[in-house]
Amino acid sequence: MSAPELDAVRLADGVAIPQLGVGVFQVPADDAQRVVEDALELGYRHVDTAAAYVNEAGVGAALQASGLRREEVFVTSKLRNGDQGYDEALRAYDDTCDRLGVDRLDLYLVHWPNPSAGRYADSWRALRRLHAEGRVRAVGVSNFLPEHLDALDGVPAVNQIELHPTFQQRDLVAVCRERGIVVEAYSPLGQGADLDDPVVTSTAHAHDVTPAQVVLAWHLQNGHVVIPKSSRRERLAENLAASALRLGADELQAITDLDRGHRTGSDPATFSLSQIR
Numbered sequence: 001m002s003a004p005e006l007d008a009v010r011l012a013d014g015v016a017i018p019q020l021g022v023g024v025f026q027v028p029a030d031d032a033q034r035v036v037e038d039a040l041e042l043g044y045r046h047v048d049t050a051a052a053y054v055n056e057a058g059v060g061a062a063l064q065a066s067g068l069r070r071e072e073v074f075v076t077s078k079l080r081n082g083d084q085g086y087d088e089a090l091r092a093y094d095d096t097c098d099r100l101g102v103d104r105l106d107l108y109l110v111h112w113p114n115p116s117a118g119r120y121a122d123s124w125r126a127l128r129r130l131h132a133e134g135r136v137r138a139v140g141v142s143n144f145l146p147e148h149l150d151a152l153d154g155v156p157a158v159n160q161i162e163l164h165p166t167f168q169q170r171d172l173v174a175v176c177r178e179r180g181i182v183v184e185a186y187s188p189l190g191q192g193a194d195l196d197d198p199v200v201t202s203t204a205h206a207h208d209v210t211p212a213q214v215v216l217a218w219h220l221q222n223g224h225v226v227i228p229k230s231s232r233r234e235r236l237a238e239n240l241a242a243s244a245l246r247l248g249a250d251e252l253q254a255i256t257d258l259d260r261g262h263r264t265g266s267d268p269a270t271f272s273l274s275q276i277r
Protein backbone atom coordinates (compact mmCIF):
# COMPACT_ATOMS: atom_id res chain seq x y z
CA MET A 1 0.00 0.00 0.00
CA SER A 2 1.29 3.50 -0.76
CA ALA A 3 0.68 6.46 1.56
CA PRO A 4 -2.71 7.97 0.63
CA GLU A 5 -3.95 11.52 1.09
CA LEU A 6 -4.57 12.12 4.79
CA ASP A 7 -8.15 12.73 5.87
CA ALA A 8 -8.86 15.60 8.25
CA VAL A 9 -11.31 15.98 11.12
CA ARG A 10 -12.93 19.36 11.84
CA LEU A 11 -12.65 20.69 15.37
CA ALA A 12 -15.62 22.64 16.79
CA ASP A 13 -14.09 25.97 15.79
CA GLY A 14 -13.56 24.81 12.20
CA VAL A 15 -9.85 24.06 12.40
CA ALA A 16 -8.94 20.94 10.38
CA ILE A 17 -6.71 18.37 12.11
CA PRO A 18 -5.16 15.57 10.03
CA GLN A 19 -6.73 12.39 11.36
CA LEU A 20 -3.41 10.53 11.53
CA GLY A 21 -0.27 12.08 13.01
CA VAL A 22 2.98 11.00 14.60
CA GLY A 23 3.56 11.04 18.36
CA VAL A 24 6.99 11.54 19.87
CA PHE A 25 6.63 10.47 23.52
CA GLN A 26 9.82 8.63 24.53
CA VAL A 27 11.72 9.83 21.47
CA PRO A 28 14.99 11.09 22.97
CA ALA A 29 15.87 14.72 22.29
CA ASP A 30 18.79 13.68 20.08
CA ASP A 31 16.58 11.49 17.87
CA ALA A 32 13.56 13.76 17.58
CA GLN A 33 14.80 15.72 14.56
CA ARG A 34 15.54 12.56 12.56
CA VAL A 35 12.24 10.88 13.48
CA VAL A 36 10.13 13.92 12.62
CA GLU A 37 12.10 14.63 9.43
CA ASP A 38 11.48 11.02 8.37
CA ALA A 39 7.80 11.37 9.19
CA LEU A 40 7.40 14.60 7.23
CA GLU A 41 9.30 13.17 4.25
CA LEU A 42 6.98 10.16 4.26
CA GLY A 43 3.90 12.40 4.20
CA TYR A 44 2.86 12.96 7.82
CA ARG A 45 1.50 16.47 8.35
CA HIS A 46 0.63 16.26 12.06
CA VAL A 47 3.10 16.02 14.95
CA ASP A 48 2.19 15.51 18.62
CA THR A 49 4.77 16.55 21.22
CA ALA A 50 4.73 18.00 24.76
CA ALA A 51 6.95 20.12 26.96
CA ALA A 52 7.29 17.08 29.22
CA TYR A 53 8.80 15.00 26.39
CA VAL A 54 11.84 17.34 26.38
CA ASN A 55 12.15 17.03 22.60
CA GLU A 56 10.35 20.14 21.32
CA ALA A 57 13.62 21.63 20.04
CA GLY A 58 14.30 18.55 17.91
CA VAL A 59 10.75 18.65 16.54
CA GLY A 60 11.26 22.34 15.72
CA ALA A 61 14.55 21.60 13.95
CA ALA A 62 12.76 19.02 11.80
CA LEU A 63 10.03 21.51 10.90
CA GLN A 64 12.69 23.98 9.77
CA ALA A 65 14.71 21.37 7.86
CA SER A 66 11.65 19.95 6.08
CA GLY A 67 11.27 22.97 3.83
CA LEU A 68 7.50 22.74 4.36
CA ARG A 69 5.56 25.94 4.93
CA ARG A 70 4.45 26.38 8.53
CA GLU A 71 0.78 26.07 7.61
CA GLU A 72 1.38 22.69 5.98
CA VAL A 73 2.11 20.92 9.29
CA PHE A 74 -0.30 20.65 12.23
CA VAL A 75 1.71 20.97 15.45
CA THR A 76 0.37 20.06 18.90
CA SER A 77 2.11 20.53 22.22
CA LYS A 78 1.01 20.34 25.83
CA LEU A 79 1.25 22.28 29.07
CA ARG A 80 3.23 20.20 31.53
CA ASN A 81 1.92 19.66 35.04
CA GLY A 82 4.69 21.72 36.63
CA ASP A 83 3.60 24.80 34.64
CA GLN A 84 -0.07 24.72 35.61
CA GLY A 85 -1.65 28.00 36.76
CA TYR A 86 -2.86 31.04 34.79
CA ASP A 87 0.34 33.10 34.53
CA GLU A 88 2.53 30.02 34.44
CA ALA A 89 0.59 28.60 31.49
CA LEU A 90 0.92 31.84 29.50
CA ARG A 91 4.69 31.80 30.04
CA ALA A 92 4.96 28.09 29.29
CA TYR A 93 3.17 28.59 25.97
CA ASP A 94 5.72 31.18 24.88
CA ASP A 95 8.57 28.88 25.91
CA THR A 96 7.09 25.97 23.95
CA CYS A 97 6.70 28.14 20.82
CA ASP A 98 10.32 29.32 21.22
CA ARG A 99 11.63 25.76 21.51
CA LEU A 100 9.60 24.71 18.48
CA GLY A 101 10.61 27.81 16.53
CA VAL A 102 7.00 28.68 15.64
CA ASP A 103 4.89 31.82 16.13
CA ARG A 104 1.87 29.81 17.19
CA LEU A 105 0.73 26.23 17.68
CA ASP A 106 -2.17 24.59 15.90
CA LEU A 107 -3.30 22.91 19.13
CA TYR A 108 -2.24 23.39 22.75
CA LEU A 109 -3.48 21.01 25.43
CA VAL A 110 -3.56 20.93 29.23
CA HIS A 111 -1.60 17.67 29.52
CA TRP A 112 -3.19 16.22 32.68
CA PRO A 113 -5.88 17.43 35.07
CA ASN A 114 -3.43 16.79 37.90
CA PRO A 115 -6.38 17.24 40.29
CA SER A 116 -4.39 17.26 43.51
CA ALA A 117 -2.80 20.58 42.45
CA GLY A 118 -6.21 22.21 41.82
CA ARG A 119 -4.92 24.37 38.96
CA TYR A 120 -6.29 22.85 35.78
CA ALA A 121 -9.27 25.24 35.51
CA ASP A 122 -6.95 28.28 35.83
CA SER A 123 -4.59 26.75 33.28
CA TRP A 124 -7.50 26.23 30.91
CA ARG A 125 -8.56 29.90 31.29
CA ALA A 126 -5.08 30.90 30.17
CA LEU A 127 -5.36 28.65 27.11
CA ARG A 128 -8.72 30.21 26.27
CA ARG A 129 -7.12 33.64 26.45
CA LEU A 130 -4.36 32.55 24.06
CA HIS A 131 -7.05 31.27 21.71
CA ALA A 132 -9.18 34.42 21.99
CA GLU A 133 -6.10 36.50 21.16
CA GLY A 134 -5.43 34.39 18.07
CA ARG A 135 -2.13 33.14 19.44
CA VAL A 136 -3.08 29.47 19.07
CA ARG A 137 -5.47 27.99 16.49
CA ALA A 138 -7.24 25.56 18.87
CA VAL A 139 -7.06 24.60 22.54
CA GLY A 140 -8.01 21.44 24.33
CA VAL A 141 -7.20 19.04 27.13
CA SER A 142 -5.75 15.60 27.65
CA ASN A 143 -6.60 12.89 30.15
CA PHE A 144 -9.69 14.79 31.32
CA LEU A 145 -12.52 12.76 32.88
CA PRO A 146 -16.12 14.04 32.81
CA GLU A 147 -15.76 15.70 36.23
CA HIS A 148 -12.73 17.64 34.99
CA LEU A 149 -14.56 18.71 31.82
CA ASP A 150 -17.50 19.85 33.97
CA ALA A 151 -15.24 22.17 35.96
CA LEU A 152 -14.12 24.16 32.89
CA ASP A 153 -15.57 27.37 31.45
CA GLY A 154 -16.21 26.54 27.81
CA VAL A 155 -15.67 23.38 25.83
CA PRO A 156 -12.24 22.09 24.77
CA ALA A 157 -11.82 21.36 21.06
CA VAL A 158 -10.08 18.06 21.81
CA ASN A 159 -9.67 15.55 24.62
CA GLN A 160 -6.56 13.43 24.01
CA ILE A 161 -7.03 10.18 25.95
CA GLU A 162 -5.63 6.67 26.12
CA LEU A 163 -7.67 4.64 23.64
CA HIS A 164 -6.90 1.34 21.90
CA PRO A 165 -8.79 -1.92 21.32
CA THR A 166 -8.21 -3.33 24.80
CA PHE A 167 -8.91 0.03 26.51
CA GLN A 168 -11.69 1.97 24.79
CA GLN A 169 -13.12 4.27 27.50
CA ARG A 170 -16.47 4.17 25.71
CA ASP A 171 -18.37 6.19 28.35
CA LEU A 172 -15.81 8.98 28.22
CA VAL A 173 -15.81 8.94 24.40
CA ALA A 174 -19.61 9.23 24.44
CA VAL A 175 -19.46 12.22 26.81
CA CYS A 176 -16.90 13.93 24.57
CA ARG A 177 -18.95 13.34 21.43
CA GLU A 178 -22.15 14.64 23.06
CA ARG A 179 -20.29 17.86 23.84
CA GLY A 180 -18.66 18.23 20.41
CA ILE A 181 -15.18 17.42 21.74
CA VAL A 182 -13.00 15.56 19.22
CA VAL A 183 -11.42 12.43 20.69
CA GLU A 184 -7.73 11.93 20.02
CA ALA A 185 -6.46 8.41 20.76
CA TYR A 186 -3.09 8.22 22.45
CA SER A 187 -1.15 4.97 22.81
CA PRO A 188 -3.34 3.82 19.89
CA LEU A 189 -1.42 0.55 19.56
CA GLY A 190 -1.60 -0.04 23.31
CA GLN A 191 2.14 0.73 23.20
CA GLY A 192 2.45 -2.43 21.09
CA ALA A 193 0.52 -4.65 23.53
CA ASP A 194 -2.62 -4.92 21.37
CA LEU A 195 -0.78 -6.16 18.30
CA ASP A 196 -0.48 -9.82 19.32
CA ASP A 197 -4.17 -10.45 19.85
CA PRO A 198 -5.36 -13.31 17.59
CA VAL A 199 -8.32 -11.26 16.33
CA VAL A 200 -5.88 -8.57 15.21
CA THR A 201 -3.30 -10.94 13.73
CA SER A 202 -5.88 -13.03 11.84
CA THR A 203 -7.48 -9.87 10.39
CA ALA A 204 -4.03 -8.70 9.33
CA HIS A 205 -3.38 -12.05 7.68
CA ALA A 206 -6.71 -11.88 5.81
CA HIS A 207 -5.84 -8.47 4.33
CA ASP A 208 -2.10 -9.14 3.87
CA VAL A 209 -1.27 -6.15 6.08
CA THR A 210 0.34 -5.79 9.52
CA PRO A 211 -1.37 -5.91 12.94
CA ALA A 212 -0.54 -2.23 13.50
CA GLN A 213 -2.29 -1.32 10.27
CA VAL A 214 -5.38 -3.25 11.35
CA VAL A 215 -5.52 -1.46 14.71
CA LEU A 216 -4.96 1.95 13.12
CA ALA A 217 -7.63 1.29 10.46
CA TRP A 218 -10.04 0.39 13.28
CA HIS A 219 -9.33 3.76 14.93
CA LEU A 220 -9.67 5.73 11.71
CA GLN A 221 -12.93 4.03 10.74
CA ASN A 222 -14.25 4.80 14.23
CA GLY A 223 -13.49 8.50 13.74
CA HIS A 224 -10.63 8.83 16.21
CA VAL A 225 -7.74 11.17 15.58
CA VAL A 226 -4.74 8.91 16.06
CA ILE A 227 -1.05 9.59 16.80
CA PRO A 228 1.01 6.37 16.79
CA LYS A 229 4.66 6.70 17.76
CA SER A 230 7.53 4.97 16.02
CA SER A 231 11.22 5.81 15.88
CA ARG A 232 11.69 3.52 12.86
CA ARG A 233 11.24 4.87 9.37
CA GLU A 234 9.76 1.64 8.02
CA ARG A 235 7.14 1.56 10.77
CA LEU A 236 6.33 5.24 10.27
CA ALA A 237 5.60 4.37 6.62
CA GLU A 238 3.63 1.28 7.61
CA ASN A 239 1.48 3.23 10.07
CA LEU A 240 0.76 6.01 7.59
CA ALA A 241 -0.31 3.50 4.95
CA ALA A 242 -2.98 2.15 7.31
CA SER A 243 -5.32 4.87 6.11
CA ALA A 244 -5.70 2.97 2.82
CA LEU A 245 -7.04 -0.13 4.60
CA ARG A 246 -10.82 -0.64 4.89
CA LEU A 247 -12.10 -3.21 7.37
CA GLY A 248 -15.55 -4.74 7.09
CA ALA A 249 -18.29 -4.18 9.69
CA ASP A 250 -17.79 -7.66 11.22
CA GLU A 251 -14.04 -7.12 11.45
CA LEU A 252 -14.52 -3.73 13.12
CA GLN A 253 -16.96 -5.27 15.60
CA ALA A 254 -14.59 -8.14 16.45
CA ILE A 255 -11.90 -5.60 17.36
CA THR A 256 -14.39 -3.50 19.33
CA ASP A 257 -15.21 -6.68 21.28
CA LEU A 258 -11.59 -6.81 22.56
CA ASP A 259 -12.29 -4.03 25.08
CA ARG A 260 -11.23 -5.26 28.53
CA GLY A 261 -10.07 -2.26 30.53
CA HIS A 262 -6.37 -2.81 29.85
CA ARG A 263 -4.86 0.59 30.67
CA THR A 264 -1.18 0.97 29.75
CA GLY A 265 -0.65 4.50 31.10
CA SER A 266 -1.60 6.34 34.29
CA ASP A 267 -5.02 6.98 35.79
CA PRO A 268 -5.94 10.68 35.35
CA ALA A 269 -7.95 10.60 38.58
CA THR A 270 -4.75 10.20 40.57
CA PHE A 271 -1.82 11.07 38.28
CA SER A 272 -0.04 13.95 39.98
CA LEU A 273 2.55 16.64 39.65
CA SER A 274 5.36 14.57 41.03
CA GLN A 275 5.00 11.95 38.28
CA ILE A 276 5.57 14.21 35.27
CA ARG A 277 7.46 17.48 35.12
Ligand SMILES: NC(=O)C1=CN([C@@H]2O[C@H](COP(=O)(O)OP(=O)(O)OC[C@H]3O[C@@H](n4cnc5c(N)ncnc54)[C@H](OP(=O)(O)O)[C@@H]3O)[C@@H](O)[C@H]2O)C=CC1
Nearest residue numbers: 023024025142186187188189190191192212228229230231
Ligand atom coordinates in the same frame (compact mmCIF):
# COMPACT_ATOMS: atom_id res chain seq x y z
N1 LIG B 1 -1.49 12.93 26.40
C1 LIG B 1 -0.87 11.94 27.03
O1 LIG B 1 -0.88 11.84 28.27
C2 LIG B 1 -0.17 10.91 26.24
C3 LIG B 1 0.07 11.13 24.91
N2 LIG B 1 0.73 10.20 24.15
C4 LIG B 1 0.93 10.53 22.72
O2 LIG B 1 0.53 9.42 21.92
C5 LIG B 1 1.62 8.97 21.14
C6 LIG B 1 1.55 7.48 20.89
O3 LIG B 1 1.43 6.77 22.10
P1 LIG B 1 2.57 5.80 22.67
O4 LIG B 1 2.38 5.71 24.14
O5 LIG B 1 3.86 6.24 22.17
O6 LIG B 1 2.18 4.35 22.13
P2 LIG B 1 1.78 3.67 20.73
O7 LIG B 1 0.52 2.94 20.97
O8 LIG B 1 1.87 4.63 19.62
O9 LIG B 1 2.91 2.57 20.59
C7 LIG B 1 4.25 2.87 20.43
C8 LIG B 1 5.03 1.56 20.50
O10 LIG B 1 4.64 0.71 19.44
C9 LIG B 1 5.77 0.42 18.60
N3 LIG B 1 5.29 0.50 17.21
C10 LIG B 1 4.98 1.58 16.50
N4 LIG B 1 4.58 1.25 15.26
C11 LIG B 1 4.63 -0.09 15.19
C12 LIG B 1 4.36 -1.02 14.16
N5 LIG B 1 3.92 -0.63 12.97
N6 LIG B 1 4.52 -2.33 14.44
C13 LIG B 1 4.97 -2.75 15.65
N7 LIG B 1 5.25 -1.91 16.67
C14 LIG B 1 5.08 -0.59 16.43
C15 LIG B 1 6.81 1.48 18.92
O11 LIG B 1 8.12 0.99 18.79
P3 LIG B 1 9.23 1.68 17.81
O12 LIG B 1 9.33 3.12 18.16
O13 LIG B 1 10.46 0.90 18.11
O14 LIG B 1 8.72 1.44 16.42
C16 LIG B 1 6.51 1.76 20.39
O15 LIG B 1 7.13 0.77 21.20
C17 LIG B 1 2.83 9.40 21.96
O16 LIG B 1 4.03 9.38 21.22
C18 LIG B 1 2.40 10.77 22.41
O17 LIG B 1 2.55 11.70 21.36
C19 LIG B 1 1.12 9.00 24.69
C20 LIG B 1 0.93 8.73 26.02
C21 LIG B 1 0.27 9.67 26.91
Ligand SMILES: O=C(O)C(=O)[C@@H](O)[C@H](O)C(=O)CO
Nearest residue numbers: 025050052111264265266276
Ligand atom coordinates in the same frame (compact mmCIF):
# COMPACT_ATOMS: atom_id res chain seq x y z
O1 LIG C 1 3.19 10.52 27.08
C1 LIG C 1 2.56 11.35 27.73
O2 LIG C 1 2.09 12.34 27.20
C2 LIG C 1 2.37 11.18 29.19
O3 LIG C 1 1.97 12.06 29.85
C3 LIG C 1 2.57 9.89 29.83
O4 LIG C 1 2.94 8.86 29.06
C4 LIG C 1 3.32 9.97 31.13
O5 LIG C 1 4.60 10.45 30.93
C5 LIG C 1 3.31 8.63 31.75
O6 LIG C 1 4.28 7.98 31.77
C6 LIG C 1 2.00 8.17 32.24
O7 LIG C 1 2.00 6.85 32.58
